[in-house]
Amino acid sequence: MKTINLGNSGIDASAVALGIMRMDALSVDQATKVIDSAAALGINYVDSADIYGGGQSSTIFGAALKKASxxxxxxxxxSKGGIVPGKRYDFSKQHLIEAVNGELERLGVDYLDSFLLHRPDALMEPEEIAEAFDELQTSGKVRHFGVSNFNPLQVDMLQAALNQRLMINQLQFGIMHTGAIDFGLHTNMHDDRSINHDGEIIEYSRLHKMTIQAWSPYQYGNFAGIFLDNPKFPELNAAMQTLADEKHVTKSAIATAWILRHPAHIQVILGTMNPTHLAENAAGADIDLTRQEWYDIYFAAGNDLP
Ligand SMILES: NC(=O)c1ccc[n+]([C@@H]2O[C@H](COP(=O)([O-])OP(=O)(O)OC[C@H]3O[C@@H](n4cnc5c(N)ncnc54)[C@H](OP(=O)(O)O)[C@@H]3O)[C@@H](O)[C@H]2O)c1
Incomplete structure (x- = not known):
């Protein structure tokens, strides 16, 4: 398993991570198999959030970890916090500390290696977040911090108030979700693809040595479904299949490898709860796509270039 230097911190994190958003649907025994399968593949990084399955995903993970090898x-x-289902976002000091305490209890651990702010809160007060992070770090409950779905200026604004470096930004990114690179490829053009929706988040993250974690790597749209084997995307599936056959892997491995080929050293958060799929998807970490193969997949996904 390839590893990445997470946020330039020296943490040797597996290039693919196990996301446990869907673990609430599993029994503890099934979850134990998923954890053991991930570990056998060399996956050493786990991503959760306080809201996954209403907290149940973390609870199942915590129970399964006790039985795992x-x-x-x-x-x-x-883990991540800052979303309050039904009410929206809360980055108050009290809420963030409670969010971490809740996750420590559910996961059955003494500390989190990293804690991310899940989605930007319009009412965020950076100084108040700084107080929360200081307390979480000095109490030993959280070792590293980051954000998710933040644009570059939001990162800068928050970072300016913090005593800890923001190491991670978790963003949706995959073959069918490429807004963060499309506009850059259409710079100086007049077409819709040249519109910059989210800021230069990839360039920003590379400059600041923040690791981008790609969430929902196989999804298209906003949780519309996955593009693998989806008849809505015949050209893409055919192009992935050609490469998969050549490299003796599955299409899902090609989809993983496509993200990892980007020089930003993106970490891919895999969401499958099926050990067979996990092995197939993670195999992409051992595939190196050529530049042409990367662009061929980009075109097959329906993109054009000036
Ligand atoms: N920061 C954020 O805002 C945010 C938002 C969403 C998610 N996330 C994180 O990202 C992680 C991944 O998200 P996700 O679960 O949506 O990602 P995903 O891996 O793109 O999608 C998972 C879905 O794809 C199916 N699948 C995966 N591999 C497959 C394969 N080889 N063949 C057939 N079906 C396959 C899975 O079914 P099977 O289980 O049957 O394989 C599951 O239904 C989450 O666990 C969470 O940690 C973060």
Whole structure:
């Protein structure tokens, strides 16, 4: 398993991580198999959030970790907070500290390796977040911090108030979700693709050595479904299949490899709860696509270039 230097911190994190958003649907025994399968593949990084399954995903993970063959200290465990379902966002000091405390209890661990702010809160007060982060770090409850779905200026504004470096930005990114690179490729053009929706988040992250974590790597739209084997995307599936046949892997491995080929050293958060799919998807970490193969897939996804 390839590894990445997470946020330039020296943390040797697996290039693909296990996202446990869907773990609430599993029994503890099934979840134990997923954790053991991930560990056998060399996956040492886990991503959760306080809201996954209303907290149940973290609870199942915590119970399964006790039965798994891997120890807590062999894993990097990350969670996210700041979303309050039905009410929206809350980055108050009290809420963030409670969010971490809740996750520690559900996951059954003493500390989180990293804690991310899940989605930007319009009412965020950077100084108040700084107080929360200081307390979480000095109490030993959180080792590293980051954000999710933030644009560059939001990162800068928050970072200016913090005593800790923001190391991670978790963003939706995959073959069918490429807004963060499309506009850059259409710079100096007049077409719709030249519109910059989110800021230069990839360039920003590379300059500041923040790791981008790609969430929902196989989804298209906003949780519309996955593009793998989807008849809505015949050209893309055919192009992935050609490469998959050549490299003796599955299409899903090609979809993983396509993200990892980007020089930003993106970490891919895999969401499958099926050990067979997990192995197939993670195999993409051992595939190196050529520049032409990368562009061929980009075109097959329906993109054009000036
Ligand atoms: N920061 C954020 O705002 C945010 C938002 C959403 C998600 N996330 C994170 O990203 C992680 C991944 O998200 P996701 O679950 O949407 O990602 P995903 O891996 O793109 O999609 C998972 C879905 O695809 C199916 N699938 C995966 N591999 C497959 C394969 N080889 N063949 C057939 N079906 C396959 C899975 O079904 P099977 O289980 O049957 O394989 C599951 O239904 C989450 O767990 C969470 O940690 C973060």
């Amino acid at each position: 891997v120890n807590r200290d062999q894993l990097y465990i990350q």
